[in-house]
Amino acid sequence: MESPFALNSESHGRIRARMEEQMNKSMGLSAAFAVLLVSLMATGQERDVVKPQLLLSEVVRGMPKGESQEVRVLKASFQPGEKTMFHTHRFPVTVYVLEGTFTLEMEGREPVAVKAGNAMVMPANVKMTGHNHSSSEPLQVVVFSVSDPDTPFLDPVHRQ
Numbered sequence: 001m002e003s004p005f006a007l008n009s010e011s012h013g014r015i016r017a018r019m020e021e022q023m024n025k026s027m028g029l030s031a032a033f034a035v036l037l038v039s040l041m042a043t044g045q046e047r048d049v050v051k052p053q054l055l056l057s058e059v060v061r062g063m064p065k066g067e068s069q070e071v072r073v074l075k076a077s078f079q080p081g082e083k084t085m086f087h088t089h090r091f092p093v094t095v096y097v098l099e100g101t102f103t104l105e106m107e108g109r110e111p112v113a114v115k116a117g118n119a120m121v122m123p124a125n126v127k128m129t130g131h132n133h134s135s136s137e138p139l140q141v142v143v144f145s146v147s148d149p150d151t152p153f154l155d156p157v158h159r160q
């Protein structure tokens with residue numbers, strides 16, 4: 001049987017008509033339905049239309065609840081061995097790693113290593129330090145923050 005990806009050479013209507021004809025002849029009801037579904041999905045595809053790829057989806061607690069919020073996008077570059085200050089965030093903050101590996105050390109939790117192309121949500125009110133533990137590779141991250149307006153992106157924590 002013809003691949004559903006061969007649709008460009010023939011009109012969708014003709015392909016579908018042929019599939020329906022074939023499935024009536026030779027297939028059970030569930031298989032026929034599957035073919036119909038695939039053909040409907042294929043006809044829904046347009047050319048030159050970019051579909052975003054989901055990198056991270058997470059249900060979080062502790063986002064700001066006021067009338068308005070401030071959205072910030074920040075970029076940070078770490079040389080090998082560099083780290084952030086010890087800090088907390090008042091609201092969950094999302095990090096996306098462009099290059100290298102970002103290691104997040106959080107008080108009372110296992111460290112988390114996030115590689116280039118991946119994202120994670122950093123929890124609110126947890127003391128943390130972000131590291132580039134590599135001895136040779138730089139690290140670049142983009143950070144997405146949604147907070148109450150005019151609140152700091154992070155609060156430094158002073159070690160006793």
Ligand SMILES: [Cu+2]
Pocket residue numbers: 087088089093122128130154
């Ligand atoms: Cu942080």
